[in-house]
Amino acid sequence: MNFKTQNEIGSSRIRRNLMAMLLVCCSCFLAKAQTIASPNKNLSLQFELKANGVPSYQLTYKGKPVIKPSTLGLEIKDGASFMEGFSVTNTEQKSVDESWNPVLGEQKTIRNKYNELVVTLAQAKNNNRYIRIRFRLFDDGLGFRYEFPKQEQLNYFIIKEEHTEFQLAGNHKIFWIPGDYDTNEYAYTTSKISEIPSLMKKATVEINSQWPIKELAVQTPSMMKSDDGLYINIHEAALVNYPAMSLQVDATTFKMSSHLTPDAVGNKGYMQTDAQTPWRTIVVSDKATEILASKLILNLNEPTSYKDVSWIKPVKYIGIWWEYFVAGKSTWAYGKENNVKLGQDFSKLTPNGKHGATTEHAKEYIDFAAANGFDALLIEGWNVGWEDWINNWKEEVFDFTTAYPDFDVKAVHEYAAAKGIKIIMHHETSGAATNYERRLDRAFEFMNANGYDAVKTGYVGKIIPRGEHHDGQWMVNHYIHVAERAADYKIMIDSHEAVRPTGLNRTYPNWIAQESARGTEFEAMGGLNPDHTTILPFTRLMGGPMDFTPGIFQTDLTYYKTGGNQRVNTTLVKQLAYYVTMYSPLQMAADIPSNYTRFPDAFQFIKDVAVDWDNSYILEAEPGDYITIARKAKGKDAWFVGGITDENARTATIVFDYLPAGKKYIATIYADAKDASWNQNPQKYTISKVVVTAKTVLKQYIEPGGGVAISIKEATAAEIKGLKKI
Ligand code: NOJ
């Protein structure tokens, strides 16, 4: 059943314009090829059966080839495959134009406008069993999936491999991370497709519990740019009850093919009809800004079935977290021991004297959160088991309900509640999904009983059931199970180390954010490249919001005198810009409070910035180089702009034409100081207030590895007096 949320029903009624032009053709009249165009006619999709009844498709954009003829099919284990011998028995077309309102999002209303072609394909030699391929062609790209209707001759089957091909038209530039069944936390490499083989070894750096794919493969979302200026993004939407797809690469012919994540015994998907694969998505445009603006992946996900979504809220939070990575003064663990078991008396451990999640320390953070207008505080290391949590492939690391002796859950909750602060629960599973599922209800009951309404989950380490992968079908189902179960308890989820997102935050809007990429924590573990965050929105964030954990002000980490010679590779202002360029309705101010009190004027931007939006305007973008975005705060006359650059300085051109015409606004501009850059004087910035209108065009210089952040509000005549107009 698909209930729509009140929001979705409301907006559909207002804007729904469903023109279903059903063209049902009888097989005897069917032409060999079917073609549909996108609503604005820029894209054209052609489906045809090749020799031997092999399904094939091709895609063009403004006449340029995006995907050259590429075959479709699935190989089945111990049975006949869905690869050839097909004949077209039916085709249907329809056009849809409707709008819906996400619970949280980059814009209040999303338009879902596409032309659809459904081809039914039967295999005469296999008792006429049949499948369907459903294509949806939007103005910003294509989605298609395989469907397996229930029929006498098709009930259960196991997928050996999916063979969806993407024959690219040339040796494109590609922003890629190595294909891996267990981790997405690699740094990006930018190269030509032909260069991937020689760069793969270097790109496959060591990461906890990694499982690089043996064949030459990259992960999705995969971002490419052709020599003739087409931006092409390949990913998937609605990954449900199916393994995640990577792209196997033929670096000579520039053909990519689907490569599914296997399970513990090497199978790639257990199917029972009615069933379907996730959507395979190709977002394409000749403007990079339109790739970032695309809502195609969300549109291909099902509306939520939750009847009440009023408890799902955007969250701006701080955490007892970054100090574990950099300051060296505190730890998740309470005891010195390195072999502990649930059920033992943890108060008898030898305290290491550095436990971070103590009642007293939590109260200090709560005071800071309350004084600065945050919604919530994340506390990691509150529960027993951290002494030996990592790398032991141990099943029962945590029980999610027992606190360390120096952490009083009730006292912390009451103190926080009195100050209007929520505590974000932390469930690190250490990869033991079995243990987590067994304890899930008790863990959520514990959260309900103690006033927690959000949890950060974590899957560091090798998965249990042993042999399963983070990105396999079993785990895909696990993450969804956790999100659905959490909804029963009105709990929001922020998952770390889970499979890369595919727009399921539409269907499960309480799954408000994920990590699933190399985030800020890596700034403390070797550093992120200055261009990393100019790539992430084109790759990982295409699938959904990221808990990137921005806001590091103390960028030189030698400050903590804990050894090492590291730095966060950005200016301070670039960290501010991330609140706008890295979309998430869950945003952390990740630094230690004392670093914010040292820079109160810059901290003001983090305090002011919104995390849920009425609208977003992608002003400038080039993957790997720069991004400038403006957004309007949800339900408020307040706008925020974020602009970032890679290691190169640049001048951003910032327009304000999204502001209502004829009014004057005050823009507070946070900019890198002249001599600032990611590795020189990164903490030097300027703050200026100017008057802007819808006609203003600001040329803003951004230093190497730097950024610009602007907050804009309506202003009275008195406030404007004396301010410069630009
Ligand atoms: C990895 C997560 O990404 C990080 O945020 C967390 O602190 C650790 N795991 C411990 O759970």
Ligand code: CA
């Ligand atoms: Ca992580």
